[in-house]
Amino acid sequence: MPTYEYICKDCGYQFEEFQSISAEPISKCPECSGRVEKKISAGAGLVFKGSGFYITDYKKNNNGNGKNNKPKKEAKEEKKR
Helix, strand or coil: EEEEEEEEEECCCCCECCCCCCCCCCCCCCCCEEEEEEECCCCCCCCCCCCCCCCCHHHHHHHHCCCCCHHHHHHHHCCCC
């Protein structure tokens, strides 16, 4: 769920709220019950969680185009050597 930032037009109180995209925007200040306005913000962006994403996570192919040009039989014989 996205985090929205609000500011009260009456008292200037600023706060954040986790809301569904389809939820109605908040219209009342939690401090003074005045009118609030949703601030325009850049957001947090994309956050990757986990051990990481590295080039070594993927197997490298011989020719670099994502396909191994050697037939499977030749590749198996080469591994046996």
